[in-house]
Amino acid sequence: MINDETRRKLRELNLAEMVNGLEQQQPDTVTMSLSFDERLQRLIDYVYQEKYNSKIQRLIKSARFRFPQADMHDLCYEGRTLNRELITELSMCQYIDSHQSIILQGPTGSGKTFLSCALGKQACLNQIKTRYVRFPDLLMEYGDASLIQGHQKKMLNKYGRIPLLIIDEWLVSDISDGELYFLFELMERRSDSTSTIFCTQYRKEDWVKRMDEGIQAEAIVDRYAYSAYWIETGTMNMREYYSRNSKL
Structure with missing residues (x-):
């Protein structure tokens, strides 16, 4: 489980999606049983999709x-x-x-x-x-x-x-x-x-x-x-x- 200071740093780096992704992984026993590389890949896919969705919504709103x-x-x-x-x-x-x-x-x-x-x-x-x-x-x-x-x-x-x-x-x-x-x-x-x-x-x-x-x-x-x-x-x-x- 990541600590509060790590959460703060991730949010400061505009990576709040990574915090959410990590918190979603914690209670998932299947995900937690994966290797570090596999978990990291899933986390990056999640962050990428979340940022993409946010950008699309901003573009639609600003249009x-x-x-x-x-x-x-x-x-x-x-x-x-x-x-x-x-x-x-x-x-x-x-x-x-x-x-x-x-x-x-x-x-x-x-x-x-x-x-x-x-x-x-x-x-x-x-x-x-x-x-x-x-x-x-x-x-x-x-x-x-x-x-x-x-x-x-x-x-x-x-x-x-x-x-x-x-x-x-x-x-x-x-x-x-x-x-x-x-x-x-x-x-x-x-x-x-x-x-x-x-x-x-x-x-x-x-x-x-x-x-x-x-x-x-x-x-x-x-x-x-x-x-x-x-x-x-x-x-x-x-x-x-x-x-x-x-x-x-």
Whole structure:
């Protein structure tokens, strides 16, 4: 049995999981009968798994998903145009390693947000930092940052470095010239170095119009709308579908 001083030192070294693992081993006669090397291996496996689980939970919490419970196994494919093989491939997160992006396009209620959160959670499970934000909230944050000198640059640096950024309700709000310049700078920093998931109601031909058809708007569209994985989520209203099935 380890003494209190050893417990204190382990916790100070951020190894509280080792304390718990050792205490779990003590009453287990089978484990205690193993050799030192075997017990140490089991202990290290336990500590590794606990630290991994803690990191994943921190990543999921910091991502601020709209649907933190979203899971790839809960996706509905019945009656939808979703390509199961492609979605499965994307769930492996290799597109993030390749700095590719995804556009989920469909009407309100077609499951874009749920799918984006499920893909985002897969990234977290692969220990990839992820952040979910609604487009209107992103513009509001930019507006607040504009009031304080230097905060716009800090905001660009913060969002520009996130390996996977999910922007929900993309282009749902009208955009001012200042906001368009901010989006241009943000997408310029993220292009070819990070991955972005856009959830939008608008088809690619409507993107430039939503951004007032300027050069910066064309540059944003050119960087994403033609090279990203374009996934149409279909016309089925998923809220209605799940509500109807929950009553059966």
